[in-house]
Amino acid sequence: MHPFILPVTLxxxxxxxxxxxxxxxxxxxKIQRHFYKQGIKGPGYLPIYGNSVEFKGxxxxxxxxxxxxxxxHDIVHRVDPCYHKWTxxxxxxxxxxxxxxxxxxxxxxxxxxxxxxxxxxxxVKVKFPxxxxxxxGKGLIDLHGEKWSVHRKIANPAFVMDRVKSWIPEVVDSAQxxxxxxxxxxxxxxxxxxxxxxxxxxxxxxxxxxxxxxxNFEEGKHIFELQDQQAALTLQALRxxxxxxxxxxxxxxxxxxxxxxxxxxxxxxETRQLIRKLIERDxxxxxxxxxxxxxLLNGGLPVDEVIDECQTFYFAGKEAVAIFLSWTLLLLALxxxxxxxxxxxxxxxxxxxxxxxxxxxxxxxxVNLILNESLRLYPxxxxxxxxxxxxxxxxxxxxxxxxxxxxxIAAVHHDTEIWGADANDFNPQRFxxxxxxxxxxxxxxxxxxxxxxxxxxxxxxxxxxxLILKQFTFQLSPTYVHAPVTFLTVTPQFGxxxxxxxx
Numbered sequence: 001m002h003p004f005i006l007p008v009t010l011x012x013x014x015x016x017x018x019x020x021x022x023x024x025x026x027x028x029x030k031i032q033r034h035f036y037k038q039g040i041k042g043p044g045y046l047p048i049y050g051n052s053v054e055f056k057g058x059x060x061x062x063x064x065x066x067x068x069x070x071x072x073h074d075i076v077h078r079v080d081p082c083y084h085k086w087t088x089x090x091x092x093x094x095x096x097x098x099x100x101x102x103x104x105x106x107x108x109x110x111x112x113x114x115x116x117x118x119x120x121x122x123x124v125k126v127k128f129p130x131x132x133x134x135x136x137g138k139g140l141i142d143l144h145g146e147k148w149s150v151h152r153k154i155a156n157p158a159f160v161m162d163r164v165k166s167w168i169p170e171v172v173d174s175a176q177x178x179x180x181x182x183x184x185x186x187x188x189x190x191x192x193x194x195x196x197x198x199x200x201x202x203x204x205x206x207x208x209x210x211x212x213x214x215x216n217f218e219e220g221k222h223i224f225e226l227q228d229q230q231a232a233l234t235l236q237a238l239r240x241x242x243x244x245x246x247x248x249x250x251x252x253x254x255x256x257x258x259x260x261x262x263x264x265x266x267x268x269x270e271t272r273q274l275i276r277k278l279i280e281r282d283x284x285x286x287x288x289x290x291x292x293x294x295x296l297l298n299g300g301l302p303v304d305e306v307i308d309e310c311q312t313f314y315f316a317g318k319e320a321v322a323i324f325l326s327w328t329l330l331l332l333a334l335x336x337x338x339x340x341x342x343x344x345x346x347x348x349x350x351x352x353x354x355x356x357x358x359x360x361x362x363x364x365x366x367v368n369l370i371l372n373e374s375l376r377l378y379p380x381x382x383x384x385x386x387x388x389x390x391x392x393x394x395x396x397x398x399x400x401x402x403x404x405x406x407x408x409i410a411a412v413h414h415d416t417e418i419w420g421a422d423a424n425d426f427n428p429q430r431f432x433x434x435x436x437x438x439x440x441x442x443x444x445x446x447x448x449x450x451x452x453x454x455x456x457x458x459x460x461x462x463x464x465x466x467l468i469l470k471q472f473t474f475q476l477s478p479t480y481v482h483a484p485v486t487f488l489t490v491t492p493q494f495g496x497x498x499x500x501x502x503x
Contacts, residue, residue, distance in 0.1 A: 027100065038398065048099070059081060073378075080382040092107040092108065098404075102403045103406045137312050139309040155296065211291060222274060233267070319489055324457060338428060364462055378490050379410055381488075384409065386405045474500045
């Protein structure tokens, strides 16, 4: 053995050890003291893990909690349990840790606006953990900088209002197929029970297949099934505790051929192969100028980047709309007075058998109030995260670079200081008046990174709700169990069972 090998090895190991201690102990405690001096408290940093174990444990407990027992909309303790627990102890602005990464919780509209609408370019989207990319791909919601700008510029024209309105026939056609099935079932029975969460997953998948990819549901069915499998695996990945300082290593290392890892790899590989076949078919047939896929291909993106975007839209587009519609119907089933108001408006605006079109949708004012209130009480996700890429000031706080901002959507939407004493009540009328602050309602985020498909989601919601109201009355089923949880999105844990009667 060369006499220098052992000393060099020891020096390298000592360097790695010092760097590890520096990044996982010295820096976090330095940042924690920095915030404590500014009056920001929190659960305190634990070496290496931070508060990740507690964070994961609180979410795991939310799944095993007893159902709420009655239909209360006071859901923050279930869908964002750590925020609910910690703010009671430390206030609305607090500091917690994911591994050695500091997360600053901001829940005041003024500060939220500063973060969302920051013009400096020093507030950026946080990249997904590597395993989560297997579900979402490296698409718009995960890209940064120039690459994000290029992708957004290419995809934007597909979601301008005129383009969105051109998809109304596809939405109506898909919705009518589902309602025809319900109608046929009500001919045999006076009343039918439908788990609308399942139905809307199929419906939104069908609509997405037609409008975004120029295909039909059968062609995309297996992709959606694979995405559902990957979603369950991704949730596990998102709550896995990282070992800070070793960025590519997980407690369950993502590179080891474990059973779960092999399953993730195989699902991702098969998903991308199926999307590639859709792309090849689109090219052979000359493309569909109306669909998102053609916009992406004609924009000059490499095929692998188009596949990434398709992965993003396949999951996000289907999941968000299905959840949004399910909560809306549950709320109207619980509040028949608003169901009646909305139905009267639909019959007044849509004469006889008239099918909703772009102009008619603009006249559905009460329906729009209801959709907004549904999104306020049950936003698609409970929180989003941003990051300071450089030292910045937010309000009167001095925020060091690499601090992440935890922006609790659900908690802000339920804040009695913002929305009044009835913040946990269903009251669509509150949206008839201008809001006092822009950053008090942001179900699809705000600023340049607002969800690109939010106009499409609202349009889908209006059409599908209008068609249902014209054909059916509905109420909660006795089998419905109210248990909102966060499973990537804010979801009814045991389904959304509703009883329908034909008008």
